[in-house]
Amino acid sequence: xxxxxxxxxxxxxxxxxxxxxxxxxxxxxxxxxxxxxxxxxxxxxxxxxxxxxxxxxxxxxxxxxxxxxxxxxxxxxxxxxxxxxxxxxxxxxxxxxxxxxxxxxxxxxxxxxxxxxxxxxxxxxxxxxxxxxxxxxxxxxxxxxxxxxxxxxxxxxxxxxxxxxxxxxxxxxxxxxxxxxxxxxxxxxxxxxxxxxxxxxxxxxxxxxxxxxxxxxxxxxxxxxxxxxxxxxxx
Numbered sequence: 001x002x003x004x005x006x007x008x009x010x011x012x013x014x015x016x017x018x019x020x021x022x023x024x025x026x027x028x029x030x031x032x033x034x035x036x037x038x039x040x041x042x043x044x045x046x047x048x049x050x051x052x053x054x055x056x057x058x059x060x061x062x063x064x065x066x067x068x069x070x071x072x073x074x075x076x077x078x079x080x081x082x083x084x085x086x087x088x089x090x091x092x093x094x095x096x097x098x099x100x101x102x103x104x105x106x107x108x109x110x111x112x113x114x115x116x117x118x119x120x121x122x123x124x125x126x127x128x129x130x131x132x133x134x135x136x137x138x139x140x141x142x143x144x145x146x147x148x149x150x151x152x153x154x155x156x157x158x159x160x161x162x163x164x165x166x167x168x169x170x171x172x173x174x175x176x177x178x179x180x181x182x183x184x185x186x187x188x189x190x191x192x193x194x195x196x197x198x199x200x201x202x203x204x205x206x207x208x209x210x211x212x213x214x215x216x217x218x219x220x221x222x223x224x225x226x227x228x229x230x231x232x233x234x235x
Contacts, residue, residue, distance in 0.1 A: 006097055007031075011038045011052040018049040019114040019139070019226035020105045022098065024057075024123030026145075028070045031056045034120065037215070046219065049228050051110075053101060057123075060090065073126045074149075091129065091149050095157075098130035106136060114226055118142035118169075118218075121179060121208065125149050128168070128187070132196060133157040140225035142169040142218065145176055145208055147183040151190055161195075168198045169221045171214045173206025 009031035013019075025033050031054030038052040057071040064076050074090030098117065106112050116139050119127040124146030131141030132154065141163065150157065168191060172184030181202065188200035203211045 006058050006094075007056045008101070009035055009054040009056065011035065011042075011054070013051045014042065014048040016049060017051050017110070018229045019047075019116070020051045020053060020110050021047070021116045021118070021222065021226070022053045022055065022101055022127075024055055024073070024098075024119030024127055025071070026119075026121030026123050027057075027062070027072050027076065029120075029123075030071060041219070047222065047226075047228075050222075050226065051105075055097070055101065055123075057094075073122050076122070086150060088150060088153075091126070094126050095130045095133065098126060099134060102134060102136055102138070112136035113139045116140040116142070116222060116225055118144070119146070120144045120210065121146055128170075128191075129154075129157075131166070131168070132163050132191070135160055135162055137162045138166050140169065140221065141166055142171075142221060143187075144171045144210060144214065144218070145173060145179050145184070146170070146187070147179055148187040148190055154190075154194065164195050165197055167221075167225065168196055169218065170198060170200040171217065172200065172202055173208065173211065174202045175205055176208045178208040 023034050025031060034054050041047050057073045059069045060072050061067045061069050062072050062075055073094040075087035102115055105115050117127045117131045124143030128143045129149040131138055170188050172181055174181045188198050191198045201217055203214055
């Protein structure tokens with residue numbers, strides 16, 4: 001049976017909607033698991049012009065979970081190697097979904113360069129892959145505690161190079177036992193080698209989770225990529 005179509009939790013802009021952030025969760029989580037990120041910024045009156053989209057992955061069989069179903073953007077065969085037996089079919093299925101979210105925002109009047117795509121762990125891996133392969137130039141791409149998918153085929157899937165110059169923010173804990181720190185380092189190196197504009201920040205002592213300093217750095221990144229337009233909004 002094919003996976004059900006993904007849904008999404010949406011937190012609308014408080015003021016005139018001029019930018020969109022799409023933030024994707026990791027394996028076994030949900031969009032609601034990251035909604036507090038936007039709610040925290042709302043309380044501090046940050047990103048008032050931003051619509052936040054927190055997609056929910058479909059429930060699919062996960063090999064490392066003995067084939068039991070759980071929310072996932074693609075199957076994971078092993079945790080031993082980020083490149084081992086990657087689920088290309090599932091990855092490309094989710095890529096099409098993320099590209100459809102971008103297209104929907106553009107159709108609603110948001111310039112693609114005011115759209116930022118990012119995520120954590122499996123959601124971060126999908127966001128990096130979907131971002132660099134997007135035919136629309138994005139405002140930003142970020143990945144927290146993640147790795148590069150289908151790296152040997154990346155040039156094939158990112159032929160038009162629309163996001164070669166888009167700043168990519170990667171963040172990783174140097175004590176991550178699940179998505180090894182080396183995977184994050186290799187991801188940054190591989191993307192830089194292919195000509196992408198990448199910044200990687202490593203966080204001392206951080207395991208497979210988010211860190212207050214990391215979230216502050218993400219906030220600074222978003223401020224730079226989608227600053228408020230106010231009365232300058234072209235919409």
